[in-house]
Amino acid sequence: MIIFQQRLFSGFLLTHQTCFIALLACGLLQAAENRQDSGNDSLSQTPSDPPNIVFIMTDDQGYWDTGVAGNPDIETPSMDRIASEGLQLQRYYAAPVCAPTRAGIMTGRHYLRTGLYNTRFGGDTMGIGEVTIAQLLKQAGYRTGLFGKWHLGKYPGYQPQDRGFDEFFGHYHGHIERYEFPDQLHHNGTPVKTRGYVSELFTDAARDFIDVTHRAGKPFFCALMFNAPHSPWVLDTSHYGQPEGDQTLTKYLDKGLPIREARIYSLIDRVDQNIGRLLQHLDNLGVADNTLVVFTSDNGGVSKHWKGGMNGNKASTYEGGVRAPCFVRWPNRIDPGQVSMALTSHIDWLPTFCEVAGVEPPADRPIDGKSLVHLMSQNPSDSHHDYVYHTWDRYSPNPDRRWGISDGRWKLMCVVGNEVVATEKNWRLFDLKNDPEEKKNLREQQPQTVNRLRSAFTKWFHDVTQDIEYRPIRIPISTDGNFETELSPSWATWQGDHIQYTFDGYDWDTIDSWKESGESATWRLEIERAGNYKIQLSYGCSPQHAGGILSLRAGEHRLAHQVQATSTSEQFAIFEAGSIWLDAGEQELTASVAESVPTELMRLNSITLTPIETP
Ligand SMILES: [Ca+2]
Incomplete structure (x- = not known):
């Protein structure tokens, strides 16, 4: 076991980075890989290897939702193993909800500094000028991957592969609707169809990323961001004939849990099994000793069956809303069984990972987090932050x-x-x-x-x-690659006595109930190049309500579309509405009711813009 004091450790990092660069120059990485392939012995990991980083985060798992926290009913042997083999940060704090914590992790800054302020309505977008931990670790020679939930921006330029991740497979939104054969997933910017159960799919992708990176002789930063146990709490019944989800659910129902709680516990149980698979894979590769594994959650819990006496749940600022489980395992650095009561925070990961990788955090902006490396020692201090906010x-x-x-x-x-x-x-x-x-x-x-x-x-x-504007970013409309841009209802601002926005799992959201002339929804756009853009509308309108006129306006340019019937207002169909000219730069696109209609104009699900090539 190698234990470094903080001062010595900093010097060691300089040394190991220098060694790593020298290895690259000499083409010796293959030799290093061969040593690692030889097994988990003293030759396979040396103190001069840059540590791999596996950052595992669940979604809405409470501080109390692990066995090691004392929960008498939940079964989380893999999470408990990370805790017992490493360091438990007993007073680790996330933000009260999802996207803010993720922005803090990525940037080392309190989320409000990044321009992000919401989990919907376009406010769940991290400012384009932010520097992420993935970008920094790439500078240090790491290969970077994120698997699972992103929730920091859905438009081009804001997606994970635009923010420092070499590999991304997951979803942009705060949740997805289907966990088995999941929809709403993307791979490096492209929508994909998938088979299987979501926790397996993300874990498999992380495992494959680790394999490829290890074979390339590079250190890896693997962020495995499970969307479980966030609602809608869909269990794994994808393995027909072997309904693992049903077996797990039955186990918790037999323990006397109500159905809601049993579902949440089942989702966590399933995640735990996948974490076990990943830990075993690190063992098999012989890289476990020099891999820093973090397990945590993104906010307070939603379960209520057993809370260990804690007050509050997700979204509150009681301890139950902001304290999260946090375990750190790094056998080359941390002795088993360490516990710290220091005030620590999700904003600490960027400076922590920068220190272990030997790269400097950005110096041109406030970084609120502090490196946790000094706690990764025998008898860790109980001192870190003076305050948590x-x-x-x-x-x-x-x-x-x-x-x-x-x-x-x-x-x-x-x-x-x-x-x-x-x-x-x-x-x-x-x-x-x-x-x-x-x-x-x-x-x-x-x-x-x-x-x-x-x-x-x-x-x-x-x-x-101070000095930060909190409103949805302007949606970038790029002509690069001739791709389509979908304007989502949640990104609009709307005006009128009846018009409303209905949240329904992001991809099924609508602008609806508008019926008086002039009631409108407006999207803020950033147009890269002036030109004509094809407009496609996705909406539902029952036959008896069809015939109204939707007006689209951008500056002096207008387009009218007569609303057509779909079989019901809940069935969306796509209609070609023509084209409209958009000037370059900052523009507003407004959709409005041109003539009053008796009930509602339509349930507008999206507007898609596609640049029309000019000869
Ligand atoms: Ca969450």
Whole structure:
């Protein structure tokens, strides 16, 4: 076992990076690979090998949803194995919801700095100027792959393969609708059809990526981002005749869990089996000792069967909404059975991985995270961050409604709905040392602590939000490759007394209920090159409502389309609406009701723009 102190470790990194470059120059990587192929012995891994990194994250798994957390019913032997063979970060914090945590992981910055502010409505897009950990690790010679959920941008330029990942197989949105034979998946920018169950598919892709990278003699950064156990909680019944999902579900129903909880536990159980397969694969390749494996989740849990006394769930700023499981295994560096109570955060991964890979984080912007490497030692410190901060509001950053701050001992927080005007009376102060369940509000007894924490929070909030515009990015309309761009309903802003947006799993969302002349939806576009663009509309309209006129307008240019019938308003069909000229640069495309209709114009599912080649 090799244990380095922090100061020595930094020097070691310089040395190992230099060695790696020298290996490249001398063409000796094949020899290194051959040594690794020879098995998991002292020759297969040396301290000078750059560590591989496998970052495994689940979606909506709570701190309490593992066996090692004390949960008496869930079965997670692989997750527990990572914990017992390495370091448990007992007070590791994610953001309250999905996309914000992912932006923090990728950038090392609080998500509000990145322009991302939502999980839908186009607000789940990480700013184009951000530098990701994948880009940095590529600079250090790593091959990079992401398998599973991205949720940081769906349009070209914002997809994983545009943000530093050599290989991407997964989905852009916050969730997908089908887990068996899953739809809504893409491979390096192209939609793909798939067979099988989603957790297996992502794991298989990660395994294959590791194999190819290992054979090429490169270190790998493999981000395996399971979409389970996020809703809609679809079990694995894809193996007809051997319904593994049913067996697992039955196991948890037999333990007395209600059906909702049994489904969530089954999804986690299935993920755990796949993590076990991946760990075994690392063993088989002989690279486990020099592979840093992280297991964590992206926000608080949604399960409620057993919470170990913790308060709150996903999306709240109670501990149950923001504390996540976090285990780190790296046999060359970390002794088994280590535990740290230090305040740690999802924003710490970028500086951590930069340090282990020997590459500098960006120096031209604030990096909020701090490297965790100093905790990867015997008897790890319980000191890291002075404060952890929590904030989440779906529509725009807000320092008053749903927020929290903790110095480890004391925590000040507030959770109120949009219908409530938040005041100081809604604040709650908890002594986490003596009241970890966050039951006893000490706000009135500890005014100085309240003032100190609120002051620190507001200072932080101002810092991370200043000079940043929070609205959907302009959708890039590129002529590169002559590809189509689909304008999704959730990215529109809409005006009118009746018009509304209906969220229905992203690909089935609609703009609907519009019927008065002038009611409209507008998309903000960035047009790369002026020209004519073919317009295709996907919508549903029942026969008795057909015949209305939809007007499309971009600057001075207009197009009208008479709405046609589909069999029902819920069945979408694609209609050619003609073409419209779009000037280069920043443009707005507005769809509106040209003439009032009795009920609704249509249920508009998408508008697709395709550049028309000019001779
Ligand atoms: Ca999540």
